[in-house]
Amino acid sequence: MLSTGHRTAFTESHDLFRDQVRRFFEREFVPHLDRWEEQGIVDRDMWTKCGEAGLLCPTVPEEYGGLGLDFGYNAVIDEELGYIGSSAGITLHSDIVADYIVAYGTEEQKRHWLPRMISGETPTAIAMTEPGAGSDLQGVRTQAVKDGEDYVINGSKTYITNGQHADLVIVVAKTDPAQGARGTSLILVESEREGFARGRNLDKIGLHGQDTSELFFNDLRVPRSNLLGAEGMGFAYLMNQLPQERLSIACSAQAVAQRAFDEAVKFTKERKAFGRTVFEFQNTKFSLADLQAKLQVGWAHLDWAIRRHLAGELTAAEASAAKLWHTELQWEACDVSLQLHGGAGYMNEYLIARLWRDARVTRIFGGTNEIMKEVVSRAI
CATH class of the missing domain: 1.20.140.10 (Butyryl-CoA Dehydrogenase, subunit A, domain 3)
Known part of the structure; x- marks a missing residue:
């Protein structure tokens, strides 16, 4: 196991939390790693088990059902997950998606989504990469066009971690293509909406236990209230x-x-x-x-x-x-x-x-x- 006696970033509380995380992973992850590798995806109940154990989104403020902890607790989870050799996508869910919603979400968005993310009821993803846009996020071509009180989204994403399980996706889209980077916005998309489609669970060299998918948006309509933060600030x-x-x-x-x-x-x-x-x-x-x-x-x-x-x-x-x-x-x-x-x-x-x-x-x-x-x- 990881030796933490020489660490300087963590407190005794972090160390106690690490012991809990380590025991949970040994009990609930390690026995299943080979099977998850073979099936190409973790079990859906992994999410709710992690939620019950307090391992999801630990930095979310208490008023939204979180623990209100600092990023050091996320780091503990990241390290222990890496050390056991698991590629489960809980780091993206907790360290990335949750912070976007906490930082830029409306009060209504926070109260609706954060408790569901913390419990594991709603696994999440963030859809940045496209077939023609990877590290250069300014090259995103997925568009969200205003139509009355809605956005109509068309485009596709690829290499999306948690793509098969995610019920909520932050989609990076152009709301004003003429503005380049300044025309990029973030929009919350629920997987049950008409026009949302998951592609195949991609066949990768590694990370076999992590679902990584293509996502498609075909005239997908969401209310403008699904905008995350300000338009054009994505x-x-x-x-x-x-x-x-x-x-x-x-x-x-x-x-x-x-x-x-x-x-x-x-x-x-x-x-x-x-x-x-x-x-x-x-x-x-x-x-x-x-x-x-x-x-x-x-x-x-x-x-x-x-x-x-x-x-x-x-x-x-x-x-x-x-x-x-x-x-x-x-x-x-x-x-x-x-x-x-x-x-x-x-x-x-x-x-x-x-x-x-x-x-x-x-x-x-x-x-x-x-x-x-x-x-x-x-x-x-």
Whole structure:
């Protein structure tokens, strides 16, 4: 399990919460991980079980049914989820969608949706990416055209986490295409509306236990009261919220890197070759020593970033740098650790194979790492 004795971002309350999260995941997630991988989606009741355990949307204010906690509690969940090797989409639900609704929702929207998100009754998604628009969110082509007191939405989205389970989707759409980024808005779309269609659960290299889908909007009509925040402010809202999203990715990535390392240490100390354990070979020890040093730096940096975010001081460039560095470390740790497993690392029965497959996408989602370098360079 993750060692927290050296951490500087968390209080005793965070540590007690971590114990509860860890026990819950061991009981309700770990026994089902292989099955979820095979079926390509978590069980629907995973959401309500997480809700009952208080693991969803912990930062939502108490007046909306939340716990009113700080982001450190989200970080605890992100780390523990990553460490067990689960790709369930609760991080997106709690760290991203909930914050958009808390920050920009009307009082009516908050009182209606937040309690349902906290209980797990309403899984959520955010639909940004399109077939022709990924990291460049200004290139979104989905449109929401005013028609009386409604918006009529047409377009499609892809690579949408929680796409099969989500009952509520924040859709990034152009309400005024002539205005470019300033014509982008966020609109709440309920899945039961006519004109909403889910495509296939996408066949991915990794993250097999997470439903990732195409979504289609065909003359889908929603009331203008479903607008999230102000019209035309969607791009600004996205930019405001991306630092927390990227920090969340960094938290998960660091925990996965640690788990990959721990798996490699365990395997090499048990596996024998040429009359001694694989761990005793200099190449093994040096490879692990190199990773250990980088993990040590990584945990210190992650705690620094979490503390900065809790103080409201983490900049977009700093969050992008964290996402960049920790996901690169995740990939290195998974790749080196798989190599140290030898042929066994290529077998799906070993956890390292799943960690390695799942690690590849973290340098792509949340903004590719090439975009992270662009963001960081602008602040130099």
